[in-house]
Amino acid sequence: MKRWIPLLVFAVLVGFFAKGLFLNPREVPSPFIGKPAPAFSLPLVAIGNTEANAAFSPADMKGKVWLLNVWAPWCVSCRQEHPVLMGLAQSQPVPIVGLNWKDKDREAAQLLAQHGSPYAFVPDDLSGKVGIDYGVTGTPETYVIDKDGIIRMKHIGPIGPEVWKEKFEPKLKELGT
Amino acid sequence: MIPELGHFALIVALLLALTQAVLPLIGAQRGNLTLMAVARPAAQGQFVFIALAWGCLAWSFLVNDFSVENVARNSFSQLPEVYRFTATWGSHEGSLLLWVLILGFWTTAVSVFSRHLPDDMVARVIGIMGLVSVGFLAFLLTTSNPFERLIPAAPDGRDMNPLLQDWGMIIHPPMLYMGYVGFAVAFAFALAALISGRLDAAWARWSRPWTTVAWAFLTAGIVLGAWWAYRELGWGGWWFWDPTENASFMPWIAGTALIHSLAVTEKRGAFKAWTVLLALTAFSLSLLGTFLVRSGVLSSVHAFATDPARGAFILGFLALVIGGSLLLFAWRGPKMLTGGSFTWFSREALLLANNVILLAALGTVLLGTLYPLLMDALGMGKISVGPPYFNAVFVPVMAPVLFLLGIGPLVRWKGDRLPDVFTRLKWALAVALAIGFLLPLTLEGFNPWATLGFVLSSWIALSVLIGFRERLKNGGRLGNLPRAFWGMSLAHFGLAWGIAGITLVANYQTERDVRMNVGDFTELAGYTFTFQGATGFPGPNFQGMRGTVEVARDGKKIATLHPEKRVYNASGMPMTEAAIHPNFFRDVYVALGEPLDDAAKSWSVRVFHKPFINWLWLAAVMMVVGGFVAASDRRYRIAVKKLEAPAGAAVQGA
Numbered sequence: 001m002k003r004w005i006p007l008l009v010f011a012v013l014v015g016f017f018a019k020g021l022f023l024n025p026r027e028v029p030s031p032f033i034g035k036p037a038p039a040f041s042l043p044l045v046a047i048g049n050t051e052a053n054a055a056f057s058p059a060d061m062k063g064k065v066w067l068l069n070v071w072a073p074w075c076v077s078c079r080q081e082h083p084v085l086m087g088l089a090q091s092q093p094v095p096i097v098g099l100n101w102k103d104k105d106r107e108a109a110q111l112l113a114q115h116g117s118p119y120a121f122v123p124d125d126l127s128g129k130v131g132i133d134y135g136v137t138g139t140p141e142t143y144v145i146d147k148d149g150i151i152r153m154k155h156i157g158p159i160g161p162e163v164w165k166e167k168f169e170p171k172l173k174e175l176g177t
Numbered sequence: 178m179i180p181e182l183g184h185f186a187l188i189v190a191l192l193l194a195l196t197q198a199v200l201p202l203i204g205a206q207r208g209n210l211t212l213m214a215v216a217r218p219a220a221q222g223q224f225v226f227i228a229l230a231w232g233c234l235a236w237s238f239l240v241n242d243f244s245v246e247n248v249a250r251n252s253f254s255q256l257p258e259v260y261r262f263t264a265t266w267g268s269h270e271g272s273l274l275l276w277v278l279i280l281g282f283w284t285t286a287v288s289v290f291s292r293h294l295p296d297d298m299v300a301r302v303i304g305i306m307g308l309v310s311v312g313f314l315a316f317l318l319t320t321s322n323p324f325e326r327l328i329p330a331a332p333d334g335r336d337m338n339p340l341l342q343d344w345g346m347i348i349h350p351p352m353l354y355m356g357y358v359g360f361a362v363a364f365a366f367a368l369a370a371l372i373s374g375r376l377d378a379a380w381a382r383w384s385r386p387w388t389t390v391a392w393a394f395l396t397a398g399i400v401l402g403a404w405w406a407y408r409e410l411g412w413g414g415w416w417f418w419d420p421t422e423n424a425s426f427m428p429w430i431a432g433t434a435l436i437h438s439l440a441v442t443e444k445r446g447a448f449k450a451w452t453v454l455l456a457l458t459a460f461s462l463s464l465l466g467t468f469l470v471r472s473g474v475l476s477s478v479h480a481f482a483t484d485p486a487r488g489a490f491i492l493g494f495l496a497l498v499i500g501g502s503l504l505l506f507a508w509r510g511p512k513m514l515t516g517g518s519f520t521w522f523s524r525e526a527l528l529l530a531n532n533v534i535l536l537a538a539l540g541t542v543l544l545g546t547l548y549p550l551l552m553d554a555l556g557m558g559k560i561s562v563g564p565p566y567f568n569a570v571f572v573p574v575m576a577p578v579l580f581l582l583g584i585g586p587l588v589r590w591k592g593d594r595l596p597d598v599f600t601r602l603k604w605a606l607a608v609a610l611a612i613g614f615l616l617p618l619t620l621e622g623f624n625p626w627a628t629l630g631f632v633l634s635s636w637i638a639l640s641v642l643i644g645f646r647e648r649l650k651n652g653g654r655l656g657n658l659p660r661a662f663w664g665m666s667l668a669h670f671g672l673a674w675g676i677a678g679i680t681l682v683a684n685y686q687t688e689r690d691v692r693m694n695v696g697d698f699t700e701l702a703g704y705t706f707t708f709q710g711a712t713g714f715p716g717p718n719f720q721g722m723r724g725t726v727e728v729a730r731d732g733k734k735i736a737t738l739h740p741e742k743r744v745y746n747a748s749g750m751p752m753t754e755a756a757i758h759p760n761f762f763r764d765v766y767v768a769l770g771e772p773l774d775d776a777a778k779s780w781s782v783r784v785f786h787k788p789f790i791n792w793l794w795l796a797a798v799m800m801v802v803g804g805f806v807a808a809s810d811r812r813y814r815i816a817v818k819k820l821e822a823p824a825g826a827a828v829q830g831a
Binding site for chain 1: 450454457458461468488489492495496499500503504506507510511547550551553554751771774775
């Protein structure tokens with residue numbers, strides 16, 4: 001009887017593999033999808049013609065479909081997606097808000113001045129509390145938020161041209177932009 | 178035209194593989210010598226046609242034929258010639274073609290070096306290898322045709338993944354596949370023995386050299402991969418417990434267990450069922466590794482084919498091959514008689530204990546690798562399992578294996594007396610313990626992990642030396658010791674050497690991440706690193722920045738290192754090329770991070786001091802050479818001569 005054990009173990013594994021084939025290991029589900037984007041109010045990083053002491057709150061974006069891109073000056077893969085975001089800022093399908101996450105060295109303003117800013121606003125989340133409210137697992141992460149302020153999609157990792165085409169464009173179309 | 182020729186050659190190879198699989202197996206079952214005789218020419222013919230197909234693909238890459246989709250995706254007109262050649266196996270399709278090419282090579286090797294084996298055994302072994310080949314060729318032709326045309330042709334290619342543009346990657350995949358696929362020989366031998374019911378010492382003796390050689394190749398392949406990661410990824414790490422690394426490591430552990438279990442089966446006739454199961458396991462894990470990497474069920478930086486259709490095909494094939502062989506094992510297994518009694522303290526018992534613990538270690542790696550998938554499939558959330566799990570679980574499980582390794586070769590077969598063995602080994606034990614506890618004190622104070630590593634490595638090294646001393650005392654001469662003994666001792670000594678290196682580098686390496694302007698210096702482990710700026714230079718298919726870092730010790734200049742940062746033209750991918758100054762005792766390793774200002778005057782620079790890292794690579798060389806030396810032992814060649822006569826007689830009789 002015990003000679004059947006290896007076969008049984010293997011059969012169970014095959015069952016799991018068959019199921020695993022149809023799952024996407026890279027996709028981490030976010031419990032926030034379909035929920036209203038958590039409210040916050042943060043000061044803005046001074047770039048270009050930002051008014052002094054200006055603040056940003058998601059309520060300001062009501063009626064627009066927009067992207068919340070969580071990034072940080074110390075994040076290497078954020079630099080990788082920077083050119084892609086710059087391209088998007090040029091063609092302007094949607095406004096991008098860049099949440100500056102845990103910028104302890106206060107480098108964001110200088111960096112964006114040097115390399116250009118793809119962002120409409122750059123709220124400054126120094127303590128990282130807003131990031132926690134949004135369930136950020138790491139930078140970069142990008143949320144698609146609809147006209148009613150509901151989170152409709154979340155993408156983990158840098159946005160490349162292919163990801164944009166395959167993941168973001170259909171979603172944005174669905175949301176009517 | 179040439180790509181079509183390659184495609185056609187692959188189809189011919191598939192037909193030959195079918196012939197090679199079906200006819201000899203039927204012949205062996207019916208005792209029909211004519212059908213059995215098909216095995217050798219079919220296998221050799223298949224190899225010729227796969228080699229032809231492979232040559233056609235390599236040619237398409239070398240001449241930049243961007244009308245072939247595979248070439249357009251994975252090569253580039255500016256790519257240096259040597260990488261255009263290695264790009265042949267840089268893609269999913271190309272690496273599978275390399276897989277079947279190497280399977281063809283091994284099958285041909287079996288067909289040539291099996292003159293002394295009974296005809297039905299050869300027919301079955303080659304037939305089973307043909308079945309495996311049929312599966313892979315069908316997979317290539319139906320889902321992953323490497324010769325798919327692109328109409329209209331692409332103006333230029335998309336370039337090879339820059340990570341793979343390194344000469345470590347030139348030889349890593351062929352070596353790894355030589356190992357992976359080499360286990361197919363032991364697998365086929367085990368299945369042939371199960372079918373024929375002839376599970377005896379002879380079967381184990383035939384399998385042994387093949388298994389050892391495959392193991393040596395796999396060792397070389399894995400370590401080359403680690404060496405590549407160390408130099409190319411710029412993090413100074415060499416092993417990440419990435420699913421793809423685990424996929425190659427698991428067959429290695431099973432193969433290691435198999436080598437030792439085969440020794441017992443050959444010499445003592447014991448553990449037959451266990452040995453057969455290990456032979457099936459080693460190759461099954463190779464196939465599983467291929468499935469894990471090629472199907473994309475696990476996320477991994479290496480997984481360059483994520484396509485459910487391909488995954489479903491490999492899974493079906495996997496179920497057929499592994500499921501079929503395990504079914505055969507369950508069905509025919511009870512016929513295996515276990516021979517050779519032994520007591521609890523004997524070489525057999527120690528080898529069995531080692532085998533069981535090795536499989537437990539294998540289980541921890543398998544569990545860690547598959548756990549995210551299992552949780553996800555059960556809907557229990559997304560989890561990732563990282564190095565902390567593997568280090569915390571794998572290392573403690575392996576420690577008893579390494580301890581027993583010091584005793585096993587010195588204990589007699591059948592039974593020995595514990596007090597006697599203790600007397601022979603007590604000095605080694607005392608010295609190993611002394612080194613383990615005292616050495617860390619002279620370095621950075623007591624450290625339990627360092628102690629564990631030093632005790633085990635000096636224990637194994639000393640026991641190898643004792644093995645030599647006892648052989649010489651009993652009248653042996655160094656020149657007369659059997660190669661199997663030399664090989665074993667060298668591999669074990671290499672392992673001890675490697676453990677020492679791993680212990681030292683893991684516990685005493687230092688690193689520093691600094692921002693450096695031209696003229697700035699930083700100190701690490703007694704070395705002074707002075708940054709002299711970075712200048713741009715054009716590469717063949719990339720734009721590079723080459724930094725200059727002067728390394729000095731006690732005011733004396735030791736080396737000028739040139740770490741590079743590259744951006745590849747076709748993909749826009751940034752790459753880090755670390756610069757290393759190696760010697761026997763340490764590596765000094767410098768990697769350029771990012772430019773911190775527009776003028777590229779100021780950079781983030783990462784410097785590492787890696788004590789004794791090169792012992793790892795040296796240790797691997799010892800283990801690989803040990804494997805080849807053991808496989809070339811006279812015994813296997815004498816067995817050839819002895820067996821020739823009766824085998825010939827059997828043919829005449831039939």
